Amino acid sequence: MMILRILALWIATAFRANPRLTILMCATTVLGSALAPISVYGVKLIIDGATGADTLLLGVAVTTITLLVSTAANQIAGPFGDTLDDQVVRYVYDDLLRLTTGIPSLAHHENPELADRVSMIERDAYQLGGIWRMLMTIGVVSGVTTVIVLLSSVDPLLNLLLLLALLPAAVSALMLYRRNNLWRTNERFRRLANEVTDVLAEAKHGVEVRCFGLVGPLVQVVRNGMDARRIPWVAMTRRYGLLEGLAWLIFGAGYAVAIVGVLGWAQAGQATAGDVILIVLIGPQVATTAHSVAANLAIVIGATQTFGRYQWLRDYATSQSWSGSVGAPPERLTDGIRFEGVSFSYPGTTTTVLDDVDLVLPAGRTVAFVGENGAGKSTLVKLLARLYDPTDGQVTVDGTALTSFDPAAWRERISAGFQDFATFEFLASDSVGVGDLKRRDDRAVLDDAVRSGEAAPVIASLPDGLDSMLGRRFTGGVGLSGGQWQRLALARAFMRPEPLVMLLDEPTAALDPEAEAAIYDRYGQAARELAERTGAVTILVSHRFSTVRMADLIVVVADGKISEYGSHADLLAAGGRYARLFELQARAYR
Ligand code: ADP
Numbered sequence: 001m002m003i004l005r006i007l008a009l010w011i012a013t014a015f016r017a018n019p020r021l022t023i024l025m026c027a028t029t030v031l032g033s034a035l036a037p038i039s040v041y042g043v044k045l046i047i048d049g050a051t052g053a054d055t056l057l058l059g060v061a062v063t064t065i066t067l068l069v070s071t072a073a074n075q076i077a078g079p080f081g082d083t084l085d086d087q088v089v090r091y092v093y094d095d096l097l098r099l100t101t102g103i104p105s106l107a108h109h110e111n112p113e114l115a116d117r118v119s120m121i122e123r124d125a126y127q128l129g130g131i132w133r134m135l136m137t138i139g140v141v142s143g144v145t146t147v148i149v150l151l152s153s154v155d156p157l158l159n160l161l162l163l164l165a166l167l168p169a170a171v172s173a174l175m176l177y178r179r180n181n182l183w184r185t186n187e188r189f190r191r192l193a194n195e196v197t198d199v200l201a202e203a204k205h206g207v208e209v210r211c212f213g214l215v216g217p218l219v220q221v222v223r224n225g226m227d228a229r230r231i232p233w234v235a236m237t238r239r240y241g242l243l244e245g246l247a248w249l250i251f252g253a254g255y256a257v258a259i260v261g262v263l264g265w266a267q268a269g270q271a272t273a274g275d276v277i278l279i280v281l282i283g284p285q286v287a288t289t290a291h292s293v294a295a296n297l298a299i300v301i302g303a304t305q306t307f308g309r310y311q312w313l314r315d316y317a318t319s320q321s322w323s324g325s326v327g328a329p330p331e332r333l334t335d336g337i338r339f340e341g342v343s344f345s346y347p348g349t350t351t352t353v354l355d356d357v358d359l360v361l362p363a364g365r366t367v368a369f370v371g372e373n374g375a376g377k378s379t380l381v382k383l384l385a386r387l388y389d390p391t392d393g394q395v396t397v398d399g400t401a402l403t404s405f406d407p408a409a410w411r412e413r414i415s416a417g418f419q420d421f422a423t424f425e426f427l428a429s430d431s432v433g434v435g436d437l438k439r440r441d442d443r444a445v446l447d448d449a450v451r452s453g454e455a456a457p458v459i460a461s462l463p464d465g466l467d468s469m470l471g472r473r474f475t476g477g478v479g480l481s482g483g484q485w486q487r488l489a490l491a492r493a494f495m496r497p498e499p500l501v502m503l504l505d506e507p508t509a510a511l512d513p514e515a516e517a518a519i520y521d522r523y524g525q526a527a528r529e530l531a532e533r534t535g536a537v538t539i540l541v542s543h544r545f546s547t548v549r550m551a552d553l554i555v556v557v558a559d560g561k562i563s564e565y566g567s568h569a570d571l572l573a574a575g576g577r578y579a580r581l582f583e584l585q586a587r588a589y590r
Contacts, residue, residue: 002308002311003304005311006304006307006308006311007134007304007307009307009310009311009314010128010134010303010304010307011134013088013091013092013128013307013310014084014088016091017084017087017088017090017091018083018084018087018088021080021083021084021087022084024076024080025077025080025081025084025135026135027073028073028074028076028077028080029073029077029135029139030135030139030142031069031070031073032070032073032074032077032139035066035069035070035073038062038066038146039062039063039066039067039070040150040278040281040282040285041062041146041150042059042060042061042062042063042064042066043059043063043277043278043281044059044150044153044274044275044277044278045058045059045062045063045274046059046060046063047059047273047274047277047278048272048274051272051273051274053274085126085128088128089125089126089128092121092125092128092310093122093125096118096121096122096310096313099313099314099317100118100313100317102317102321103317103320103321104320104321104322104386104407104408105320105322105386105387105388105389105407106382106387106388107320107347107388108316108320110346110347110348111347111348112188112348114313114316115191116184116187116188116191117309117312117313118313119187119190119191119194120183120184120187120306120309121306121309121310121313123190124302124305124306125306127299127302127303127306128303128306128307128310134299134300134303137296137300139292140289140292140293140296143289143292144162144289144293147162147282147285147286147289148162150278150282151282151286153275153278154262154271154275154278154279155262155265155271158258158262158279160254161251161254161255161258161283161286162286162289162290164250164251164254164255165251165286165287165289165290166290166293167247167250167251168244168247168248168251168290168294169290169291169293169294169297170294171240171243171244171247172240172244172294172295172298173294173297173298173301174240175236175237175240175241175244176297176298176301176302177298177301178236178240179233179236179237180301180302180305182232182233182236183229183233184305186228186229186232186233189225189226189228189229190225190226190229192221192225193221193222193225193226196218196221196222196225197222199218200215200218200219200222203472203473251287251290255283255286258279258283259276259279259280259283262275262276262279263276322403322407324404325403325404325405325406325407326404326406327400327404327405327406328405328406328409329397329405329409329410329413329500330397330398330400330500331534332363332500332533332534332535333363333364333397333398333500333534333535333536333537334363334398334535335362335363335398335399336360336361336362336363336365336398336537337360337361337384337395337396337397337398337402337501337537338358338359338360338361338395338396339357339358339359339380339383339393339395340358340393340394340395340396341356341357341358341392341393341394342354342356342357342358342359342383342390342392342393342394342395343355343356343357343390343391343392343393344379344383344388344390344391344392345391346388347388352560353376353379353560354376354379354380354383354390354560354561355559355560355561356392356393356561357380357393357560357561357562358562359380359555359562359565361537361539361553362537362553363398363531363535363536363537364531364532364535364536364537365531365537365538365552365553366524366527366537366538366539366540366550366551366552366553367537367538367539367540367551367552367553367554367555368539368540368541368542368547368548368551368553368554368555369381369539369540369541369555369557370541370542370543370548370554370555370556370557370578370581371556371557371558371563372558375557375558375559375560376557376559376560377505377541377557378419378505378541380539380557381503381505381539381541383395384414384501384503384539385411385414385416385501385503386402386403386405386407386410386411389403397500412496413496413498413499413500413501414496414499414500414501414502414503415435415493415494415495415496415499415501415502415503416493416502416503416504416505417489417490417492417493417503417504417505417507417508418489418503418505418506418507419505419506419507419509421485421486421489421507422489423470423471423480423485423489424470425469425470425471425473425474425477426469426470427466427467427468427469427470428459428462428465428466428467428468428469428470428488429441429443429446429466429467431470431488431492432446432449432450432453432455432466432488432491432492432495433446433492433495434492434495435449435491435492435493435494435495435496436495436496436497439495439497440495443466445495445497446466446495448494449491449492449494449495450466450491452490452491452494452522452526453487453488453489453490453491453492453493453494453519453522454487454490454511454515454518454519454522455484455487455488455490455491457487458480458484458487458488462478463478470488482510483510483511483512483515485510486507486508486509486510486511487511487515489507490507490508490519493507494522494526498530498533498534499530499534499536500534500535500536500537501536501537501538501539502523502526502527502530502536502537502538502539503539504523504538504539504540504541504542505539505541506541506542506543507519508520508542516544516547517546520547520550523538523540524550526538544585545581545582545585545586548568549568551568552567553565553566553567554566554567554568554571554578556571556576556577556578558577563576563577564576564577564578
């Protein structure tokens with residue numbers, strides 16, 4: 001069943017990439033591979049004709065026509081085949097990108113099995129080539145049939161020769177199959193080597209890599225990763241190469257015996273001169289046919305494996321598409337957002353990061369999440385953005401399950417600033433503007449966002465203001481400091497006009513205290529305005545109690561649970577963990 005789906009995908013992919021070329025290639029492939037052996041039969045007719053039989057003209061006609069047609073077909077096959085292969089590969093690359101980026105959750109970014117498969121499909125994309133390669137198999141089958149007919153026309157016993165020739169073919173197909181499996185098992189080493197190569201190449205790691213003297217050891221890691229893949233592969237190739245050579249020797253011996261045998265029959269008057277010439281001519285043809293059986297088997301095996309991975313990925317993307325989530329989020333919040341018995345483990349792990357959390361985030365309020373590193377604060381934020389779904393329980397928005405909203409529509413109603421913000425090396429206007437794609441060209445909106453994100457001094461320092469290119473990797477780009485990048489990220493977070501949730505996960509970690517205070521003033525103001533307009537909830541994750549204090553509600557997260565919940569004054573009065581931490585920080589500043 002699975003193999004049928006894979007074959008269907010194989011065929012469908014070629015037709016989607018370029019239907020006309022696919023048909024042309026199928027036709028020429030079948031012609032090209034089926035006709036060559038027939039021309040050999042034409043030669044036999046000519047020779048029989050020359051030695052008395054009445055087949056000379058027919059022989060000349062068969063030989064000329066088949067040679068002409070198959071040469072033309074083969075000529076076309078080269079360049080058009082390459083073009084089709086190229087188009088299929090491009091189509092598959094596009095589709096891979098569409099599939100993997102179309103998955104709305106983040107889970108797949110952390111799935112090593114998926115990463116292995118995607119990177120193998122990319123590497124093997126050239127094998128996805130045309131389905132015409134699959135059709136070459138048909139050509140091969142007809143080639144084999146012709147060879148059998150020709151051999152049998154002399155003596156059925158001679159078919160043993162074909163069997164002998166298939167021996168090396170089988171060895172080489174087996175090698176390919178096993179080598180492909182070896183690649184798959186060891187793909188992680190290639191990803192490791194690539195990853196470490198990136199670390200070595202990227203400017204942002206440059207300082208630490210050099211200060212800690214990591215260049216040598218990391219280069220060694222790359223080398224070891226490559227070796228871990230290469231060495232067993234080479235060993236396997238050598239082993240099977242020897243076996244294949246041996247098999248060809250056996251075929252050669254069989255071929256010699258066959259020629260001597262037919263010669264003997266001819267002397268005894270049991271075979272014609274045409275038979276002798278035929279057997280001499282057909283030897284290489286048998287070898288070529290067997291070779292193409294092996295080559296095609298290899299191609300089919302390789303492509304089936306690659307298309308199998310491709311199919312797996314498509315199924316995975318479909319299963320993760322949240323296609324049932326189509327609802328529209330509310331225009332404004334009236335009640336708020338609730339976590340109801342939410343438990344969560346990151347995909348592929350068994351550690352419970354959130355454990356049966358019940359939490360109310362009332363509409364129009366600012367809520368601060370505090371707690372130690374690793375307590376689960378950012379995880380709560382990620383669940384709010386629906387970057388993951390809870391393992392258990394649910395998040396509801398004004399009583400409606402978050403999972404019922406179209407994930408894209410929900411994210412349009414979120415504005416977010418993160419500690420691990422992205423550095424988009426675009427034009428400065430786009431780096432900010434992508435915060436709200438629909439309005440990214442609206443200069444008035446951009447200016448407002450830049451001002452709110454305290455990024456005006458950054459933009460002013462750029463040679464062409466908002467029209468400057470950012471990032472040093474391409475000519476003409478301007479390099480920015482971490483703090484400057486963060487201000488742009490903050491400006492980006494101010495682009496959305498009507499969010500229902502404002503998520504601020506330590507978004508000022510790279511800023512100086514003065515800028516941070518200014519930013520939080522802006523946030524406070526924005527939060528109040530939004531609360532009026534859309535009943536938005538503002539979530540604040542921060543380690544600084546001076547900012548935490550401004551929240552209406554404080555949620556203390558500890559070990560994946562909510563350990564305290566209330567206003568600053570309530571929690572201080574309660575004298576629990578929050579009060580202790582607050583005291584500790586206040587004392588440090590005194
Ligand atoms: P906080 O924001 O409170 O510092 P997080 O919510 O980031 O804490 O992390 C909570 C726990 O989840 C930590 O133990 C962390 O190791 C784990 N964790 C965070 N992100 C991932 C991830 N992508 N995959 C697996 N575990 C993760």
